[in-house]
Amino acid sequence: MDGTLRGLAALVRERQPAVVLTGAGISTESGIPDFRSAAGLWVQYDPMEFATIQAFRRDPVKVWEFYSLRFSVLTAAEPNAGHRALAELERRGLVQAIVTQNIDGLHQRAGSEDVVEVHGSIRTASCLECGERESLEEIVASLRETAAPACPRCGAILKPDVVMFGELLPPAAVDRAVELAREAGVLLAVGSSLEVYPVAGLLEETVSAGGAVAIVNRGATPFDGLASVRIDGQAGETLAALAAELD
Ligand code: APR
Numbered sequence: 001m002d003g004t005l006r007g008l009a010a011l012v013r014e015r016q017p018a019v020v021l022t023g024a025g026i027s028t029e030s031g032i033p034d035f036r037s038a039a040g041l042w043v044q045y046d047p048m049e050f051a052t053i054q055a056f057r058r059d060p061v062k063v064w065e066f067y068s069l070r071f072s073v074l075t076a077a078e079p080n081a082g083h084r085a086l087a088e089l090e091r092r093g094l095v096q097a098i099v100t101q102n103i104d105g106l107h108q109r110a111g112s113e114d115v116v117e118v119h120g121s122i123r124t125a126s127c128l129e130c131g132e133r134e135s136l137e138e139i140v141a142s143l144r145e146t147a148a149p150a151c152p153r154c155g156a157i158l159k160p161d162v163v164m165f166g167e168l169l170p171p172a173a174v175d176r177a178v179e180l181a182r183e184a185g186v187l188l189a190v191g192s193s194l195e196v197y198p199v200a201g202l203l204e205e206t207v208s209a210g211g212a213v214a215i216v217n218r219g220a221t222p223f224d225g226l227a228s229v230r231i232d233g234q235a236g237e238t239l240a241a242l243a244a245e246l247d
Contacts, residue, residue: 002229009245011229015185015212017096025191026235027104030077036193053166060157064148067160074104083110085239099177101199103162118173118199120162127151127158181205186212191235194221
């Protein structure tokens with residue numbers, strides 16, 4: 001297995017189309033904590049209390065206390081060098097699309113156009129009772145007045161349009177992500193522990209369809225043995241260097 005930037009650049013150049021799968025690790029350099037590293041959210045908060053659909057139905061106000069903290073961090077964040085490098089590689093035709101587990105919208109704000117959000121996004125929140133949908137701006141405004149935003153139509157507490165544990169992923173996003181993984185010449189996973197399914201299974205889809213896998217991550221993942229190239233480095237620095245190497 002190769003661990004060099006030159007090896008990663010060769011793989012991206014020679015094994016087109018290249019698809020990128022990102023996780024929370026690409027956004028930590030924008031000030032957004034990830035989940036499972038030492039400073040991760042799930043070290044401070046029990047996901048069973050704050051991030052399952054059952055927890056939301058049991059105590060929506062408590063779940064919104066967690067999410068209103070997240071919303072203030074997420075809305076203050078800016079794209080970093082990693083997001084910008086991927087947008088540049090898409091512009092050059094070297095990255096076909098990004099499949100992201102992140103809900104922060106930073107890829108789109110960095111200029112990436114083909115972004116598949118498999119865990120939803122904070123862009124909207126919806127009413128589970130009547131289907132009403134509210135924008136992030138309306139939610140942020142509500143959170144200044146109340147601990148949990150209520151549906152303007154029926155009064156039920158709205159739910160962020162992010163996938164909580166126990167919920168199905170958005171079918172159209174999953175279908176597109178699987179199609180991209182199966183057709184990829186190389187799938188590059190960046191900043192993900194690759195511990196959460198079904199998204200982690202995308203790497204197996206790529207390999208079983210004859211593609212290659214590469215990983216850029218701080219720390220080991222269960223898929224390291226599958227990777228043709230594995231770089232244990234910062235996402236921002238590594239992706240910026242990759243874009244320069246491919247220039
Ligand atoms: N550069 C490279 N890697 C980093 C960086 C960085 N700047 N910062 C953190 N990492 C690594 C961490 O070491 C960790 O291995 O990124 C990985 C992030 O893994 P997780 O915290 O598990 O995040 P992610 O893989 O995106 O989680 C998947 O789990 O809780 C759910 O819905 C949530 O989408 C999330 C999903």
